[in-house]
Amino acid sequence: MTRKLLGNLNRTVFPGFIVDAVIELPFGQHPWHKEGYYDMDLEFRNMYAKMEEREETLRKFFDEWVYGVEDHVAYLNKLGFERLWRLKAKHAYCYPVNYGY
């Protein structure tokens, strides 16, 4: 007899029939956080907030961080291992839920 380990269905955000594709993108929400995966990058967000104030600095930001990187991997490499390791989430698990009846 096989048993299937359930995902916590209270944490499902979209049902499968709505989803067209699933893409794995580590640190995809950088510089925002993703619970369980990485913390927010406050330093980067503050830097962007400053550059966002004027058009010329915003263009500089785009040139460096948007147009200047070939793809997501290049972006992560630009951020560097040390920073990503620092942002990587620690553990804060809750206890598993019993959906049995």
Place this chain on the structure above:
Amino acid sequence: MMVVATAREIKDGEVVLIGVGLPLVAAFLAKRTHAPNAILLSEIGVVDARPKRLPFAVTDPCLIPGAAMACSLYDVFGFILQGGYVDVGFLGAAQVDKYGNINTTVIGDYFKPKVYLSGSGGANDIASLAKRTVIVMRQGKKRFVEKVDYITSPGHLTGYSSREKQA
């Protein structure tokens, strides 16, 4: 100094609705000093937040681990605030008048404003429904007026009793 004065407004064991900015820091301070049993609510839906570091904003992930409940904005403003469970709420203000009415909508005439402000957000709900409201702002002659240009969040409207306010 404003943070300390604001923190003192939180009594131990109270249910506190914290907004962005300075009240967040004040609530953190209060919980770590004289009000360890205070229950901190964030408007986006975290109930009884117990952050291990100073939160950057109400969306900071440090508010989640250890919290009692992660609900939604509708829950916090719905069954919690409207249910009358919030003891104290903190608000900012661009203008405040002698009855504690807050203006965060416009400076000048409503239909031809001099300055557009950010609007109420959750402030009106909090001012109307929290058992106690604390207004945290930098005071000034132009900000403490006889009558606000627009009542965004009601204080005592045209009533008599005084309201606590921080400056």
